[in-house]
Amino acid sequence: MWVLIGCTILGAALMLAKTTRDPVLYSATSSGLVRVGNAATAGEEQGNAQLAEDKANLYAFLVSKTPVAAQVVEDLDLDVPPEAIAGRFSASVDADVNALTVTAIGTTPEEARDLANAVVDAVVVVAQEIETGEENPKEPALTRIIPLEEAQLPGAPFTPNYESAAMKGALGGLGLAYAFLIGRRLIDRRIRTTKHVEEATGASVLGIIPKEDSLGRSHRGVRGDLGKAAESFRQLRTNLRFVDVDNEPRKIVVTSALAGEGKSTVSSNIARLVAQAGTPVLLIDADLRRPMIATTFEVDGAVGLTQALAGDVEIRDVIIDSGMPNLSLLPAGRIPPNPSELLGSLRMKQFIDDLAHDYLVILDAPPLLPVTDAGLLSAFCDGALLVQAAGKTQIEQSQSCRRILDQVGSRLLGVVLNKAPVKGASAIAYGGGYGGYGGYGGYRAEYTSREAYSTAGKGRRRKEAKAKAAKVDKVEKVDTAEKPSASEKAGTS
Known part of the structure; x- marks a missing residue:
């Protein structure tokens, strides 16, 4: 834009x-009718009209020639060479009435007017000299131009035209x-549409996350203020559940091509939303180079995964409560000098396999291209979720990510297209209209806990039960009113 x-x-x-x-230039126009002789009969008049048309075309041809300009200089007593003003004259012919229209350009309104009027007379003189071969013919000209409209003083210059120039520019x-x-x-070789993603990776796009200010803050939206991205994350949660219904993944690695594409944001929020739906989730900060989970959830991350891998503590002793229902966290702990060796170790695989019995394990892993950590983790997990930043990730980088996952035998569950624009022309490529969800009940903020959903459900069920009970009471009253009493039966007997 x-x-x-x-x-x-x-x-x-x-x-x-x-x-x-x-330069400032003015334009003036004069016109006249071309007539030949004085016809006495209709036949002569018709012949003269044809001749007048030919003469008018000849005059229009001669108007911009030097001989006409020389005659104009002589008539107006100008102190300029004829060549200097010959290009200022132009003419047009209306063949229907044999009219000649002459346009002249001058540096002043008076000059433009005088030139236009002088050209009409000069062109007849020059044409007669050409036809007779004499400079001053003694015989009167057979053809004449009857002035129809003399040139007037132009009110304004035709150039410079600032409005037209600005428009053209x-x-x-x-x-x-x-x-x-x-x-x-x-x-451009950047990922911009879902088609680019699918062609580069061969995997489907499980979710498109729009740009949202709250996702760029330190808490990355885990407090529940996802704004326009709330419904997109819910859609991602739903799609992730149906990736493989028969073999639901229990160990998922969330990674990206390069840093800054939003993998930690996606992993944190998808873990929180899955936990909010009732599934116990363990979010592991497996990025031992730049851990983010402890900062995002505002917990103490001094002791965590690295100490458990080193054998200093038990793995379940360093799992901490996030403060949100069904969501537990395993911070990265102290940054080690050899993160690749720790993450690719047999102990790490055993930890993940053991924890997967009790939790849905989501690992926030480092980017795939700079380091090998994510590839090692995805080798013994159920699959990887690849985060790509719209307008930033290169197509070649997406292809390289897929190649790395294939080499280690990992399964690519799908791709998350993050930071999709919500305004402007680019929004069309991503479906646009993220703001339109407000019409469906206002997804402006999420429920902060699972109890909010439960309370809303209880209230709805309680209301439905009350309505049903009222309906049953009404039916029973009608039945009682219609059924005859014992005294009525006795009287009848």
């Missing part, structure tokens, strides 16, 4: 600057901007 706006303004400004250097700048953007898009 800014490229289009900037180039449009720049083009208009450049054309205006160029136009200020153009703006259109030119806009065209160049579009050409630049189209060219850049053709050579």
Whole structure:
């Protein structure tokens, strides 16, 4: 958008600057009817009309020639060479009435008017000299121009035209901007659409997460203020459950191509939402180089996974409560000098296998391309969830990620397209309309805990039960009213 706006303004400004250097010129127009002789009969009149048409075309041809300009200089007593003003004259012919229209350009209104009027007389003189071969023919001219409309003083110069120049410059700048953007898009190798993702990785897109300010903060939206991204994360949670219904994954590695694509944000929020749905979840900070989970959930991460792998503590002793129902955390602990060896060890595999019996284990792993940690982890897990940043991740990087996962025998569960634009032209490529969810009951903020869902459900069920009970009571009253009493039966007997 800014490229289009900037180039449009720049083009208009450049054309205006160029136009200020153009001379101030005025234009005046005079016209006349071309007539030949005096016809006495209708036949002569028809012949003269055809001749007049030919003469009018000849005059229009001669108007911009040097001989006519020389005659104008002589008639007006100008102190300029004929060649200097010959290009200022132009003419057109209306063949229906044999009318000749002459336009002259001058540096002043008076000069333009005088030139236009003088050309009409000069062209007849020059044409007669050409036809007779005499400079001053003694015989009167057979053809004459009857003035129809003499030139008037122009009210304003026709150039420089700043409005027209600005419009042309703006259109030119806009065209160049579009050409630049189209060219850049053709050579752009960044992931921008779901089609790019699917072609590069061969996996489906499980979720598209829009850009949201709350996701860029230190808590990464785990407090429940996901804004427009709330429904997108719920959709991701649903899609993740149905990746493989028969063999539901219990050990999931969340990784990305490079740092800064939002893998920690995705892993934290998907773990929280799955736990909120009632499944016990353990979120492990397996990024032993740049751990983020402890900071995101604001817990103490001094002791964690690395101490358990080193044998200093038991693995279940360092699992801490997140403060949210069904969600437990395993921080990274102290940053070790050999993270790849620790994460790829047999002890790490045993820990994950053991914990997977009690939890859905989600591992926030380092990026795939810079280091081998994520590849090692995904080798003994059920699959990997790959996070890609829209407009940032290169297609070649996505292809490399898929190749690494295939080499270690890991399964790519799907791709999360993160940081998708919600406004502007690019939003069309990602489906757009993230703000439209408000019409379905206002997904502006999530429930902060599972109890909120339970309370809402109890209230609804209680209301439905009360309505059902009222309906049953009404039916029973009707039945009682219609059924005859014992005294009525006795009287009948």
